[in-house]
Amino acid sequence: MSVLEVNDLRVQMDTARGTAHIVNGLDYSVSPGETVAVVGESGSGKSVSVMALLGLLPGHARVTGTAEFDGKNLLAMSEPQLRTVRGNGIGMVFQDPMTSLNPVLTIGRQLTEGLLAHRSASSKKAARERAAELLADVGLPDPKAALDRYPHELSGGMRQRVVIAIALAGNPKLLIADEATTALDVTVQAQILELVAGLQSEHGTGVVWITHDLGVVAGIADRVLVMYGGRCIEDGSVDEVFENPAHPYTRGLLGSLPALHEADGEDLVAIGGTPPPPTDLPQGCVFWPRCPVRADARCETEQPPLVGIGGTHRAATFYPGVPA
Amino acid sequence: MTTVPNEGAVPNVKTTVRPRSNGFLDGLKLLLKSPPALFGAVVFVVVLVMAVFDDQLAPTGANEVDIQNRLLAPGAGHWFGTDDLGRDILSRVILGAKVSLQVGVVAVGFSLVVGTLVGLFAGYYGRWVDTVLMRLMDVLFAFPAMLLAIAVIAILGPGTTNAMIAIGITYTPVFARVTRSSVLSVRESVYVRASRSIGSSDLRLLFRHVLPNAAPPIIVQTSVSLAFAVLAEAALSFVGLGTQPPDPSWGRMLSEGREFIDLAWWIAVFPGLAIVLLVLAFNLLGDGLRDVLDPQQRSALQAGRRTWGRRRK
Numbered sequence: 001m002s003v004l005e006v007n008d009l010r011v012q013m014d015t016a017r018g019t020a021h022i023v024n025g026l027d028y029s030v031s032p033g034e035t036v037a038v039v040g041e042s043g044s045g046k047s048v049s050v051m052a053l054l055g056l057l058p059g060h061a062r063v064t065g066t067a068e069f070d071g072k073n074l075l076a077m078s079e080p081q082l083r084t085v086r087g088n089g090i091g092m093v094f095q096d097p098m099t100s101l102n103p104v105l106t107i108g109r110q111l112t113e114g115l116l117a118h119r120s121a122s123s124k125k126a127a128r129e130r131a132a133e134l135l136a137d138v139g140l141p142d143p144k145a146a147l148d149r150y151p152h153e154l155s156g157g158m159r160q161r162v163v164i165a166i167a168l169a170g171n172p173k174l175l176i177a178d179e180a181t182t183a184l185d186v187t188v189q190a191q192i193l194e195l196v197a198g199l200q201s202e203h204g205t206g207v208v209w210i211t212h213d214l215g216v217v218a219g220i221a222d223r224v225l226v227m228y229g230g231r232c233i234e235d236g237s238v239d240e241v242f243e244n245p246a247h248p249y250t251r252g253l254l255g256s257l258p259a260l261h262e263a264d265g266e267d268l269v270a271i272g273g274t275p276p277p278p279t280d281l282p283q284g285c286v287f288w289p290r291c292p293v294r295a296d297a298r299c300e301t302e303q304p305p306l307v308g309i310g311g312t313h314r315a316a317t318f319y320p321g322v323p324a
Numbered sequence: 325m326t327t328v329p330n331e332g333a334v335p336n337v338k339t340t341v342r343p344r345s346n347g348f349l350d351g352l353k354l355l356l357k358s359p360p361a362l363f364g365a366v367v368f369v370v371v372l373v374m375a376v377f378d379d380q381l382a383p384t385g386a387n388e389v390d391i392q393n394r395l396l397a398p399g400a401g402h403w404f405g406t407d408d409l410g411r412d413i414l415s416r417v418i419l420g421a422k423v424s425l426q427v428g429v430v431a432v433g434f435s436l437v438v439g440t441l442v443g444l445f446a447g448y449y450g451r452w453v454d455t456v457l458m459r460l461m462d463v464l465f466a467f468p469a470m471l472l473a474i475a476v477i478a479i480l481g482p483g484t485t486n487a488m489i490a491i492g493i494t495y496t497p498v499f500a501r502v503t504r505s506s507v508l509s510v511r512e513s514v515y516v517r518a519s520r521s522i523g524s525s526d527l528r529l530l531f532r533h534v535l536p537n538a539a540p541p542i543i544v545q546t547s548v549s550l551a552f553a554v555l556a557e558a559a560l561s562f563v564g565l566g567t568q569p570p571d572p573s574w575g576r577m578l579s580e581g582r583e584f585i586d587l588a589w590w591i592a593v594f595p596g597l598a599i600v601l602l603v604l605a606f607n608l609l610g611d612g613l614r615d616v617l618d619p620q621q622r623s624a625l626q627a628g629r630r631t632w633g634r635r636r637k
Binding site for chain 1 (some may be wrong): 446452513514515516518519520521522523524525528532536537568617618620621623
């Protein structure tokens with residue numbers, strides 16, 4: 001049984017420039033202990049698609065589809081029901097640890113907040129003890145003293161550990177990490193990835209890891225989902241997608257990665273053009289205006305469906321694997 | 325996990341963490357370390373003492389008329405001189421402290437509480453809550469402040485208490501606007517969303533995350549408004565709607581002294597100086613308070629790096 005099962009998730013928002021179609025029919029599932037990486041450029045709808053699950057989008061966003069968490073549809077829940085899921089069932093880690101902690105409260109108060117809100121700690125004292133344990137779990141030196149410190153007294157890596165501790169405070173079944181290591185330098189990033197992987201195998205937590213760093217994906221994910229223009233254009237196990245990228249966009253992403261072992265002078269391949277604005281998505285395949293393959297007129301009029309191409313590998317293109 | 329590590333066996337990492345407590349006393353000590361705030365606090369305490377022990381401190385009563393000694397310049401008998409009826413200015417300044425302080429604290433307290441709540445809810449909830457509350461504030465704002473205060477007093481009747489209510493109502497929209505704009509930026513912070521993502525309720529978000537982070541401009545507005553409130557009371561008393569004669573109030577004394585300014589400067593200057601000092605004290609205290617309440621500034625202060633005055637080389 002999967003922890004999370006998302007079906008036909010769609011998010012639209014009305015803007016001054018017309019209706020923005022930010023997420024357009026997303027399906028995926030996360031099993032216990034599994035890490036699903038969601039990759040894509042900025043503006044591809046990665047963050048919005050997970051914010052929508054927890055009801056964290058602004059009020060004028062229209063969210064449709066279903067998202068079964070623990071057998072209950074998150075998208076049909078009332079605000080008080082959602083509140084019991086947030087932090088308790090699903091924990092979330094945000095991108096920038098510099099801004100995701102409240103600067104005027106001590107680490108301890110922010111950590112105990114969730115524990116007390118969900119009544120998972122009986123008293124302030126018990127909550128503090130649990131908070132110190134959590135900080136020790138995420139590898140913060142001298143956790144008891146850290147409880148009385150303010151966020152600005154910690155380094156970025158330490159802060160992100162605190163944020164992860166807060167997200168894990170309610171023993172969630174699902175952890176959503178929204179670009180959780182993007183703002184950190186690579187050595188700290190490696191520590192955080194290791195930490196999450198360790199905690200995950202210990203508690204059997206399902207993880208949705210949103211990133212645009214393919215190196216991170218290769219390092220931690222079991223499955224990968226490539227998003228473009230609010231759609232999933234390719235998904236599969238990491239091996240399937242990285243070894244046989246089917247969609248021209250995925251191949252473009254992988255081709256734009258610098259590789260250390262390759263010969264000097266090898267040019268990086270950039271994907272021409274920019275992603276389409278969500279208010280003005282192209283007819284047909286969302287990627288066709290930038291697509292190096294673009295074989296015929298069908299690409300410009302017909303939306304290629306996401307179909308299986310062997311194993312668990314699926315791609316939304318008429319020309320899987322065709323070289324440009 | 326919860327046991328204290330054995331100091332002997334485990335390398336002691338505690339040494340890097342400086343002990344701290346966040347007690348009220350520590351904050352106060354830190355506040356008074358800054359000379360401007362200390363000055364503000366001293367003046368405030370002096371005025372407070374004057375207001376509380378006015379009868380004991382004043383050399384004469386407020387209305388002991390002594391026509392023979394009218395318009396006496398400051399000197400040995402009357403340190404601050406006497407007015408046109410021979411009343412001792414020093415005594416009237418001391419006796420007037422109570423009114424000024426009361427007006428400042430009560431009127432601004434009223435607008436601070438009401439205005440901040442209005443701005444907090446309007447800014448946080450947005451949409452129709454914002455529209456209804458802020459349009460209501462706009463209506464209050466649309467009247468010239470003095471006219472609104474006069475209208476309120478016309479309904480309630482003249483007097484010091486009603487002047488305080490009138491001034492409080494007049495300044496409410498100012499606080500609502502300042503709070504709202506500050507809340508608008510704070511509510512978009514990631515930490516607010518992060519706290520929602522762990523299941524915090526709206527009230528918790530509002531009072532633990534949004535309000536404390538939106539506070540600095542409100543604190544500054546408070547100290548500025550305290551100053552304006554003292555002046556507004558003076559203005560209302562001047563047109564006969566505030567403190568009623570013959571009771572002394574700094575504002576009234578200032579306007580009464582106006583008539584004799586070329587004959588006897590001391591009638592207007594001493595209550596004027598008192599107003600200036602009190603207003604300055606409020607402002608310095610407000611600034612100091614804002615620094616101490618911000619944890620980042622606070623650690624800078626604790627580390628001895630001053631944010632005012634001379635810079636470290």
